[in-house]
Amino acid sequence: MLPIFGSTPAMDPAIETQGLVKKYRDVTAVDGLSLRVEQGEIYAFLGLNGAGKTTTIRLLLGMVNPTSGSARLLGEDIRPGVRKPWGRIGYLVETPHAYPELTVRENLDAMRRLRPGTDAAAVDHVIERLGLSIYADRRAGKLSHGNAQRLGLAKALMHRPQLLLLDEPANGLDPAGIVEIRELLQELVREEGATVFMSSHILAEVARLADRIGIIHQGRLLQELDVDELQRNRRKQLFIQSRDNRSALAVLASAGYSTVISNDGSLELHDEQAIKHPDEIATILVSAGLPPTMLKVEQEDLEHNFLRLIGMSKESSP
Amino acid sequence: MNGILQSFQIELLKARRSKMPLATFLAFSLVPFVGGFFMVIMKDPALARRMGIISAKAQIVAGSADWQTYLGILAQAVAIGGIILFGFIGSWVFGREYTDRTLKDLLALPTPRSAIVLGKFGVIMVWSAILTFTICLIGLVIGAAVSLQPVPVEVLWQGTLTIAVTASLNIALITPITFFASAWHGELPPMGAAILALMLAQVIAAAGWGEYFPWSVPALRAGMAGPEYASLGWVSYAIVFLVSLIGGLGTLYWWERTDQTY
Numbered sequence: 001m002l003p004i005f006g007s008t009p010a011m012d013p014a015i016e017t018q019g020l021v022k023k024y025r026d027v028t029a030v031d032g033l034s035l036r037v038e039q040g041e042i043y044a045f046l047g048l049n050g051a052g053k054t055t056t057i058r059l060l061l062g063m064v065n066p067t068s069g070s071a072r073l074l075g076e077d078i079r080p081g082v083r084k085p086w087g088r089i090g091y092l093v094e095t096p097h098a099y100p101e102l103t104v105r106e107n108l109d110a111m112r113r114l115r116p117g118t119d120a121a122a123v124d125h126v127i128e129r130l131g132l133s134i135y136a137d138r139r140a141g142k143l144s145h146g147n148a149q150r151l152g153l154a155k156a157l158m159h160r161p162q163l164l165l166l167d168e169p170a171n172g173l174d175p176a177g178i179v180e181i182r183e184l185l186q187e188l189v190r191e192e193g194a195t196v197f198m199s200s201h202i203l204a205e206v207a208r209l210a211d212r213i214g215i216i217h218q219g220r221l222l223q224e225l226d227v228d229e230l231q232r233n234r235r236k237q238l239f240i241q242s243r244d245n246r247s248a249l250a251v252l253a254s255a256g257y258s259t260v261i262s263n264d265g266s267l268e269l270h271d272e273q274a275i276k277h278p279d280e281i282a283t284i285l286v287s288a289g290l291p292p293t294m295l296k297v298e299q300e301d302l303e304h305n306f307l308r309l310i311g312m313s314k315e316s317s318p
Numbered sequence: 319m320n321g322i323l324q325s326f327q328i329e330l331l332k333a334r335r336s337k338m339p340l341a342t343f344l345a346f347s348l349v350p351f352v353g354g355f356f357m358v359i360m361k362d363p364a365l366a367r368r369m370g371i372i373s374a375k376a377q378i379v380a381g382s383a384d385w386q387t388y389l390g391i392l393a394q395a396v397a398i399g400g401i402i403l404f405g406f407i408g409s410w411v412f413g414r415e416y417t418d419r420t421l422k423d424l425l426a427l428p429t430p431r432s433a434i435v436l437g438k439f440g441v442i443m444v445w446s447a448i449l450t451f452t453i454c455l456i457g458l459v460i461g462a463a464v465s466l467q468p469v470p471v472e473v474l475w476q477g478t479l480t481i482a483v484t485a486s487l488n489i490a491l492i493t494p495i496t497f498f499a500s501a502w503h504g505e506l507p508p509m510g511a512a513i514l515a516l517m518l519a520q521v522i523a524a525a526g527w528g529e530y531f532p533w534s535v536p537a538l539r540a541g542m543a544g545p546e547y548a549s550l551g552w553v554s555y556a557i558v559f560l561v562s563l564i565g566g567l568g569t570l571y572w573w574e575r576t577d578q579t580y
Contacts, residue, residue, distance in 0.1 A: 005396065058579065060427060060580075061425065062425070062579070063422065063425050063426065063578045063579070064577040064578065064579060065576075065577060071506040080574060080575050081430075081574055081575075083428060083430055084424045086427050086428050087428040089426065089428060093422045094422070095419075097418055097419040097420050097422075097423075098420065099332055099335075099418065099420060099425075100418060101332070101335040101336050102332065102335055106331065106335075110328045110331065110332075111423065111427075113328060114321065114324060114325070114328065114427045114428075114429040114434075115319070115323045115427060115428055116321070116422070116428055116429070117428075118322070155423065281474070312433075314558070
């Protein structure tokens, strides 16, 4: 299959922002954001609803003016009236919408004509690539949410952009659609060297795709980490069940292990020594006449990890 | 400018695919039919008497059943109806991008936003002009059909010219409406502004200051306050031009420079 995307090698970072601030009266939507995304990267911008993800994307696209700070995309300063970089950029902002009385094909052709130099065949190609062939002549107003999302992505991808800015691209897609889009984006980066900057509020979703993750909360970039680092940073816990958990708790406490009772009633240990050597814990309990009926080391799930990183977990310290 | 033609073609396609051209055509084409109806009443006093109150109204509006009066009715209807109908077209072309939430797709493209705005203006002008041309055409057919007394071509030409100038003035006054459609993010608020402009136009014209209020100027030019007021000074045209320019530049500025969060 022919690749549908294209890129031009360049030395400039794909995205570079310096102290980007956006205030709406008393509300600071984005607060001093400094980012650098290299070309060929998949960068996930993670945050809860209202964290400032969409405002950041709108700032990057020149749709809103920064209160202070600056942004550069593909080496071009983003300021009012700038036009140069847009031919190399594709985007999807918030829920995609299309002209309801135009068909899928007409909507795409309209966008193609507003992107001079895009070949007419690109419309059919992207329709096929996004699995919209059977809906090509259906009015956009009659599309399901998932297919409307595909149409939005098709508009973003049609002209073979060098940089993609995607706001919650998996919204409204079913699991098969999510996998399909993930593979499509991976293909785009692998075969064309394009850059993807995508926002999401689901860590598990982006952890499978992104090279790097930036976590934004209340307009501030809290942390940037690569995916390997993310996996390393995930906490591990040791869960234990015995015939008498209260007595087992006392035994472990007297042995110097800080133990709590988790929501499901089992004992929970965060002690690094205990996690590395659960056999020692088993020995202590067996010696005390309380052999464990269950002993397992579990890695913190990604959502819990994410909530902890943004300080919204019960245990927010790293 | 780069992209205006493409923008114009796309706006035309969006309009063609909607029901709006038909709806505006049906609304505006009532004008010559209603005018023709008045002419029939005026031509037949017996029928006018049988019509009671309606014929009394027809007397007030129409005066006598001739081409001059008939074309005058059409011009006055274009003057009043045009503010609403052309304003409606302007509100729809710009406001729909907000109500359909499609605006964001037009903001970060190689085609400048100004080209998109100018393409929209182009469609509004063409659309409004076609409607005006259509009612002129229907008017001539209906005038002939109700057997108005033949008159010199000069009379027909003057009447048609008055309609064209009146429509042009109203078309020029769409730009403030398109600005409100953009600044107020939709179709209904600017329609409210158009209705308010129409009401103010009536009051201000009645107070004798109409030649200085842009939305009163088309009606005065159409002869609504009598033929003696139809010859407007250059100041009136300049005011309309200036308001149109401010509305157009305001719309361009709004699209190019302000925060777009829709």
